[in-house]
Amino acid sequence: MNHPNPRRPVVAIVADRFERQKHATHAVLEGYVHALAQVAKVLPIIVPAHAEGVDAETLISSIDGFLLTGSPSNVAAERYDAPPLPVSTVIDPARDAVSLQLLPLILEAGLPFLGICRGFQELNVAFGGSLERAVHDQPGRLDHREGDHERPVERWYDDRHAIGIIPGGRLAKLSAQATVMVNSLHHQGVDRLGEGLRVEAKAPDGLIEAISVESATQFTLGVQWHPEMRVGDSPLAHAIFTAFGDACRTRQEERLQSHHSN
Structure with a gap:
């Protein structure tokens, strides 16, 4: 009797590197792990932020999806040829x-x-795009920062502004509404859009809030807000992680079939 594959797809998350008790540390925030495990139904594994310790060929042959998280850190400006x-x-x-x-x-x-968030910005930089370092200082822009840090951390993720979802894109397939409220915790944003990326959503001030890779046949999505913290009460956040998990399951089936045929 044939049984469905009980194994979960494996999703790699690149860690942040920071100092803890004077030691260099590699870590991922709980919100991403929870959303991947509970909603996407995948097995999250953490990849260290250690270039010498990461072999791309080995990793790619072993995983079914890839997630880049938000972070307190910013992409270094030298990565997009800025001061x-x-x-x-x-x-x-x-x-x-x-x-x-x-x-x-x-x-x-x-x-x-x-x-x-940072992962969305990394996608833009990887395709040759650039970042605006202080969105809130630009004329006509909203303040996209999280606000008062004295509030409980959960309140940082309250919805801050609407986004308009571009019809016909990947994000539009996940939302029943063309306009959705999202949480927003960033002071940087897309300045120049990377070549080959598609705009999936914008804020009312025109700032790009979601992108995908035009030529990709697989699931690709970058969002500037934090769906991982709202999977329990935001239909769009839940849909994003569900769709990502489904895409990873499809990839897993292809990987296992290829492995068995070799």
């Missing part, structure tokens, strides 16, 4: 080195990809 960010800005060169090396290879291999 260095202010010294007070938190950066993570170790993560930049791993995520920006892996991402083009992951996409070329046909793996499903989901990028959130």
